[in-house]
Each structure stands twice: as C-alpha cells, then as structure tokens.
Amino acid sequence: MKRPAWSLLALVTTQLAALHIQIGTPLSLAQQWQALHEVQSLEQLIFVHTHLPRTALAVILGMVMALAGGLLQLLTQNPLASPMTLGTSAGAWCAIVLAGVLAPTLQLPLEWLALGGSLFALTLVGALAGWRQLHSLNALLAGTALNLLLGSVAAIAVMLNDQYSRTLLVWGTGDLAQNDWAWVLWLLPRLAPALLLIPLLCKPLHLLQLGSQAAAAAGLNVMRLAIITSLLALWLNGLAIAAVGIIGFVSLLAPALARLLGAHKPADNLGMAALLGAITLLLADIVAIWLSHHLADLLPTSAAIGLLGGPILIWLCLKLPLASSLPDATGHPFRRQPTALIGWCLLAALILLLSAISGKDAAGHWLISWPDAGLWALRWPRMMAACAAGMGLAIAGLILQRLLNNPLASPDLLGISAGASLGMLIGLGIGTSLSPWLFSSSGAVVVLLALCWLAPRQSPARLILLGIGLSSLLEAALQLVLAQGNQDSFQLLNWLAGSTYHTTPTQAIALLGTVLILGGISLVFARVLLLFGLGETLAQAVGLAVPQARVLLLLLAGLLSLAISSQFGPLAFIGLVLPQLAIQLGARTIKDQLWLASLIGAALLGLADLASRTVFFPSQIPVGALASLTCGSLLVIGLLGRRRRLA
Structure with missing residues (x-):
C-alpha cells in the first residue's frame, strides 16, 4: 500500500x-x-x-x-x-x-x-x-x-x-x-x-x-x-x-x-x-x-x-467473490413409499392429539385427559394458531426451495419475514392512525419485489446472503427498543420469539383459514414447482411462462410468511428444515412433500405449544423459540450427517 x-x-x-x-x-x-x-x-x-x-x-x-x-x-x-x-x-x-x-x-x-x-x-x-x-x-x-x-x-x-x-x-x-x-x-x-x-x-x-x-x-x-x-x-x-x-x-x-x-x-x-x-x-x-x-x-x-x-x-x-457448495435440492433418491407416508401422517396426528389433551395440574403433575370447558377455551386458540403457523411455514419453505432450486431457501433466510417485521416496526415507530399490519405487508411486498428482480440475476448463494443482510438490518432496528430494558422490551422479545399467549379464537380461525386456502392453491401449482425444480430452461421449453410463474409463487410464499410473521414474528428454521425432512422421510412427489411437510409442521408446533406451557411449569416460554430451537438442532444434526456421508 x-x-x-x-x-x-x-x-x-x-x-x-x-x-x-x-x-x-x-x-x-x-x-x-x-x-x-x-x-x-x-x-x-x-x-x-x-x-x-x-x-x-x-x-x-x-x-x-x-x-x-x-x-x-x-x-x-x-x-x-x-x-x-x-x-x-x-x-x-x-x-x-x-x-x-x-x-x-x-x-x-x-x-x-x-x-x-x-x-x-x-x-x-x-x-x-x-x-x-x-x-x-x-x-x-x-x-x-x-x-x-x-x-x-x-x-x-x-x-x-x-x-x-x-x-x-x-x-x-x-x-x-x-x-x-x-x-x-x-x-x-x-x-x-x-x-x-x-x-x-x-x-x-x-x-x-x-x-x-x-x-x-x-x-x-x-x-x-x-x-x-x-x-x-x-x-x-x-x-x-x-x-x-x-x-x-x-x-x-x-x-x-x-x-x-x-x-x-x-x-x-x-x-x-x-x-x-x-x-x-x-x-x-x-x-x-x-x-x-x-x-x-x-x-x-x-x-x-x-x-x-x-x-x-x-x-x-x-x-465479492464467494465459493459456493450447495447440496442437491431434491434430496436423496428415495422411491415413493405410500405405506411409510401413511405411517408418518398417523404419527403426526397422534402427536397433535397428545398435545391437545396433555398438560400439568396445579401441583405440576402430568395429566392426559380431555380438558374441561374453561381450560379448553384457553388452550385451543393458541394450539390452532401454532399448528397453522407450522403448516404455513413448511409450505412456504417448500415453495421457495423448489422455486429457486435451492434447499437453503426459506422465508427467514431470504428476508421475507425480516421485511414484514421491519415494516411493522416502522409502522409502530411512526405512530400514525394507519394499521401497523399495513406497514408489515408493505415490508414483505418490498422484499418480494426485490427477490423477483434479483432471482434471475443472482445465484442462490447471493440471495441467501442478501436475506441475511436484511435480517441484520432488522436486528439493528430492534436494538433501539430492546436496549430500554423495560416491560415493553420483554413483550417485544416474546413477540419476536413467537408467542401465542394472547391469541384469540378469531385470530386462530383466520390464520388457519388463510393457511388452508393458500395451501390448497399451492397444490394447484404442484406441476409448476416440479418444473422449476428441474430447471428454468426445461420449464421454458415445455411452454411455462417462467417470469409470471415466479412472481405468483413468490407472492404465494410471501403471503403465507406474512400471515404468520405478522402474528408471531419471524420464526427461524421451520421453513428451512421441514421440507427437507419430508423428503428424507420418503415423500418424493411435490404433493406428497406438501402434505407431509405441513403435517410435520403442525405436529412440531403443536408439540412446541405443549412444551411451552409444561416444560418450565408454571413459567411459560414462547412457542416460536422452542420450535426454532428444535428445528435449529435438526439442521445441525442434518449438516453433521451430510458431512459424515461426504467424509
């Protein structure tokens, strides 16, 4: 120099x-x-x-x-x-x-x-x-x-x-x-x-x-x-x-x-x-x-x-140049196994049932029985909302992974959840008469439009790093609120961790309905997702309007992520891990992956809701924090297993 x-x-x-x-x-x-x-x-x-x-x-x-x-x-x-x-x-x-x-x-x-x-x-x-x-x-x-x-x-x-x-x-x-x-x-x-x-x-x-x-x-x-x-x-x-x-x-x-x-x-x-x-x-x-x-x-x-x-x-x-080494987006070559899929679905249903009827009494003893009317009225909205969030994030993650042909894509890593949360924080900070949910939607839409513009111009590795950069911006904005150390800071921390404490029946039903409708639409796009997984060149060769399809699928994944993050905050790892877990469990077709990933997501978040109110009884911790911890651990185990296979 x-x-x-x-x-x-x-x-x-x-x-x-x-x-x-x-x-x-x-x-x-x-x-x-x-x-x-x-x-x-x-x-x-x-x-x-x-x-x-x-x-x-x-x-x-x-x-x-x-x-x-x-x-x-x-x-x-x-x-x-x-x-x-x-x-x-x-x-x-x-x-x-x-x-x-x-x-x-x-x-x-x-x-x-x-x-x-x-x-x-x-x-x-x-x-x-x-x-x-x-x-x-x-x-x-x-x-x-x-x-x-x-x-x-x-x-x-x-x-x-x-x-x-x-x-x-x-x-x-x-x-x-x-x-x-x-x-x-x-x-x-x-x-x-x-x-x-x-x-x-x-x-x-x-x-x-x-x-x-x-x-x-x-x-x-x-x-x-x-x-x-x-x-x-x-x-x-x-x-x-x-x-x-x-x-x-x-x-x-x-x-x-x-x-x-x-x-x-x-x-x-x-x-x-x-x-x-x-x-x-x-x-x-x-x-x-x-x-x-x-x-x-x-x-x-x-x-x-x-x-x-x-x-x-x-x-x-x-x-900056960056060496990239990405695993195959389609997972390992399992053959379709309907019997195994039915078994996994039954296991997920059993977990949901146990999560609904299990709990602890005032003395801290485990009880497995149908709760009374008063307890059930408190329990079912938060459990329904948690299960709907797990289903929606699993579907959104699968859509993004197939759309970008990248197993590392997810709503949190690509910045969609961060954009929605950042928009909501801006809305709360401005303090206008407009609803903060409007700002949240605007933040998610801005990120979606940026992804639509960048997807054909940048590699999947770049898109993930850009999402990480956007998430870092969100964390910087949150520091101003969290640094005060008052009750509002801890309420915000709970919201960011995915709290279901104050979920109302109306909110739970609305979230479940939104996820079911958008999930049904995603089934209609199963063939389109398959073509994207095979590559955009092949998709164009068979007559698919790739730009229009990309925008529609990004909006579909973004709406699912927005509906969930606006209520629970950004939930990490769920949309990243569950689609790959469904593939590893034997789901090969897009429809099977959608069904199995959504059921695993519902079971996982339902189990997290049970754990959040029982593991540290009488204290409670947010569902999202436990689910993110579980999925993060699964991701670490999966990466270790892949590393061992490649060694």
Whole structure:
C-alpha cells in the first residue's frame, strides 16, 4: 500500500476522534484542555470520565474487532468470514448469558466465558461445514444456523429469568457509553500480548494464501497456524464482547473494505483494517450520539453500526467473490413409499392429539385427559394458531426451495419475514392512525419485489446472503427498543420469539383459514414447482411462462410468511428444515412433500405449544423459540450427517 493512503486514513481517524469528543460535550477547547489538568466543574468531570473514555474505547474496540475479522478472513480465505457470520459472537454471548443466569454467584471472568463460547461455536462450524470448507457458503450457512440457534437459547434463558436479567439484556445490546476509565484500563493489559503476536503471524498467513498444500510443502505447519490464529481472533473478539456486548459488522466490513482498497498482503490488510475499524466505529457512535440528542430514547452504538453496515453488507454480497457448495435440492433418491407416508401422517396426528389433551395440574403433575370447558377455551386458540403457523411455514419453505432450486431457501433466510417485521416496526415507530399490519405487508411486498428482480440475476448463494443482510438490518432496528430494558422490551422479545399467549379464537380461525386456502392453491401449482425444480430452461421449453410463474409463487410464499410473521414474528428454521425432512422421510412427489411437510409442521408446533406451557411449569416460554430451537438442532444434526456421508 502507498504511504499517502495510510496517512489519509490516519488523518481521518484523528479527525473523527476529535469530532467524537466535541459532539458529546458543550465545553470549549480551552475548557477541555483545562479539564485535563484540573477539573473545576461538573461538565469537566463528565468530559474527563465519560466522553474521553468513550472515544478511547471506540478507537480501541474498532481496531480490535477489525483485527479479529481480518485474521479469520485471512485464515479461511473467505471474504465474508467474521465472528458474526461464523457464529462465534453468538457463542460468546450465549456463554455469558447462561453463566450470568445459571451461575451468577461464581463471578466467572467474562473474557474466558466469551472465549469458551466462541471456541464451542467455531468447533461446531468446522464440524458442520468441514475445516477445509470454511471458505464456502456452507460455512456461512452453518454460522447463520448457529447464530439463530444460540440466540434462541440465550433468549429463552433471558425470558425465563426476566426479572434478574434486565441489566444483562441492556448491557448486551452493544453500547459504548462509559462512566469511568475502568474498561479501557481492563482492556489494555489483555490486548498487549495479542497485539504483539499479530506481526509474527503476517508472514505465515501470507504463505497460506498460496493454499494449504503449497504452504505445507514449503514447511509451514498449517494446523498450528490455524489454531494460533483462530484462538487469537476469538480472544480479541471475546474481549470486545466482554467490554460492551455484541457490536456487529465492524469485524466483517473493515477487512473487506481494506481488501477493496488494494490491501491484499496480510500486514497491509490487517493494518488498514484496524484503521478502517476505528473509523467505522467512531462514525457509528457519532451517529448514535447525534440521534440520541434528537430521540426520546438513547440509541445504542450497535443499532447505529447495524443501520450503517447492513446496506454495505448487502453491497458486499453482490460484489465479492464467494465459493459456493450447495447440496442437491431434491434430496436423496428415495422411491415413493405410500405405506411409510401413511405411517408418518398417523404419527403426526397422534402427536397433535397428545398435545391437545396433555398438560400439568396445579401441583405440576402430568395429566392426559380431555380438558374441561374453561381450560379448553384457553388452550385451543393458541394450539390452532401454532399448528397453522407450522403448516404455513413448511409450505412456504417448500415453495421457495423448489422455486429457486435451492434447499437453503426459506422465508427467514431470504428476508421475507425480516421485511414484514421491519415494516411493522416502522409502522409502530411512526405512530400514525394507519394499521401497523399495513406497514408489515408493505415490508414483505418490498422484499418480494426485490427477490423477483434479483432471482434471475443472482445465484442462490447471493440471495441467501442478501436475506441475511436484511435480517441484520432488522436486528439493528430492534436494538433501539430492546436496549430500554423495560416491560415493553420483554413483550417485544416474546413477540419476536413467537408467542401465542394472547391469541384469540378469531385470530386462530383466520390464520388457519388463510393457511388452508393458500395451501390448497399451492397444490394447484404442484406441476409448476416440479418444473422449476428441474430447471428454468426445461420449464421454458415445455411452454411455462417462467417470469409470471415466479412472481405468483413468490407472492404465494410471501403471503403465507406474512400471515404468520405478522402474528408471531419471524420464526427461524421451520421453513428451512421441514421440507427437507419430508423428503428424507420418503415423500418424493411435490404433493406428497406438501402434505407431509405441513403435517410435520403442525405436529412440531403443536408439540412446541405443549412444551411451552409444561416444560418450565408454571413459567411459560414462547412457542416460536422452542420450535426454532428444535428445528435449529435438526439442521445441525442434518449438516453433521451430510458431512459424515461426504467424509
């Protein structure tokens, strides 16, 4: 890299740091200089112990997170690898939450908890995708799956202990606000050894760019380098999470932007990424401070970085090269087995019946009997709505997977659920007389139109990454509400996790009717879905109007997803896992897959409704959180099984 580029980035970092200090204090430059020598007023005290440490922390953590992401990208040769996309940030956060909820008296060191959770997540990603395939889309899919799975575990832990975990929820939203220099002084001695080690890794990492086999032939111990580099990256990211919670995007964007600016050698890439990380976090925190002055509530830094980084992530998904390795969309070549299908349908019906008549009494004892009229009046609407949601998401997932000929497509991964939820949040935030459901519909329609436009122009891998970017935007918007830590935050968290607590009979019947009607329409399109599964070229050769059919099927899947997400929020994994599970259980034709996937979805959500009101009796947890946890576990098991078959 040329020296003027380094000088320019250093100058921008210095100017942003100065602006960051000035935007947070009313003191003049003379008063600020005086405060450094002697504090004479309350404003000077706030300046010295609040504004200055916040600026210092923004610079330090921006560099630290960028270095963590840069090390992972250099090690995996994956331009979209980061602690966020590989699931290690979620692992660190989940470990800290579980330790704080389950063992609060032990006072375990946060940095070691974060490192342990990160190592667990990275080990799972390596086992799921393969250690030699961390450069591919499969690694990002495994990381996304772990993000959602571990996020569900942490959310359940928080919801079960909401009275004791409010401060944990507020802290974990990722804000740089400080009251003293404690965290800066805590970070520096823990960072020093890691920063001294990084220059020693630049030459081996440069050699690794030739390929692991060539590097090993040149005498490089690739395994030892991978262990040291990954531990170092996870340690740096764990320190950042321990200090301020999860702040995404910096670890992903800074190294990628450095590479786009021409910094390809490890030393150049890491150095420029560190400066870009400081610039990114300073800029995001300046936006957060400025917006907090104009909003009723404080805006966390993580929300600002998400709002800034989400569009950049979407742009990077379109620009950066990415190795893709997708499994076959049609599953394994099972022959149609009607007897087996009937058996699975009977099993699903039995599960639904047991879910309806099972429960616990006031003493916590299991009862299997038909509930009385009063209990049944409370139970049947939520169970009907849960079963309808499972059916609808399974059908929507199957439609999208066949339409895009991609087994990884689902309403949540393609961003349809996120678009609906984001639209609803915008409607609630505006507070107009218009119904927030109208905004929810608009958000889903915008995503659907974008998918219709992008589907023929981008690969399935790009579409999935674009959906992940849109979901990240939604999470950034939610941080503003969740950061308040009040009762509304927990109600919103319950809604996002798929709560059926307050489902009315009218809502349940309307949802079931909508799913049955749209599901019946999907049966009419069974032949069209079969043609899409065989390829668009063949579909056009037999006379199918592919553009019009694609739009109709996307709208069908989008309406199913919209009807469910508007009532339960975004439910993860269900639409992704159940269609493939139906194929693995022997359903080969489109109609068989639709029937079996919808019945499995109804049984799964019905069982989740039973578990939500009995497992932690008398406490209850949302149905969607349990269903997502179950389907996420099934996805992890399925990826492990596929990995074992390919080994």
